[in-house]
Amino acid sequence: MNKRIPRxxxxxxxFTLIELMVVIVILGILAGLIVPRIMGRxxxxxxxxxxxxxxxxxTALKLYKLDxxxxxxxxxxxxxLVEKPDTGTLSKKWSKGGYLEKxxxxxxxxxxxxxxxxxxxxxxYDIMSYGADGLPGGExxxxxxxxxxxx
Numbered sequence: 249m250n251k252r253i254p255r256x257x258x259x260x261x262x263f264t265l266i267e268l269m270v271v272i273v274i275l276g277i278l279a280g281l282i283v284p285r286i287m288g289r290x291x292x293x294x295x296x297x298x299x300x301x302x303x304x305x306x307t308a309l310k311l312y313k314l315d316x317x318x319x320x321x322x323x324x325x326x327x328x329l330v331e332k333p334d335t336g337t338l339s340k341k342w343s344k345g346g347y348l349e350k351x352x353x354x355x356x357x358x359x360x361x362x363x364x365x366x367x368x369x370x371x372x373y374d375i376m377s378y379g380a381d382g383l384p385g386g387e388x389x390x391x392x393x394x395x396x397x398x399x
Contacts, residue, residue: 291389294357308347370396
């Protein structure tokens with residue numbers, strides 16, 4: 249009997265030292281350019297986060313309105329997005345589990361509650377974060393972030 253012995257090919261796949269060094273240099277350059285920009289602007293990052301949180305709350309409010317035909321009133325507040333309201337005009341088809349993914353209302357980036365008015369002064373509802381100082385008005389890091397000003 250003539251048996252063939254299979255040929256074993258020793259092929260090693262991997263990166264060479266030069267390839268790894270090139271990747272490390274590229275990552276170093278990117279970190280050198282990006283990190284100082286992000287680290288030097290924590291107040292702007294918090295303001296951007298507040299705007300994104302307001303947009304998430306607006307989306308949840310729109311879903312609430314689709315189910316119930318109205319937005320929660322000021323008395324019910326944003327709490328109506330995570331707990332079925334038992335005061336004011338009661339919800340018709342409140343969604344079991346609520347309207348926010350994590351089942352809780354986020355605080356603004358400075359640890360304060362968002363201010364919610366319905367009916368709002370500017371639109372059907374107004375959502376506001378009073379910035380770093382937690383007080384209405386202000387400039388710079390204390391500037392208010394308002395739902396009607398977000399583009």
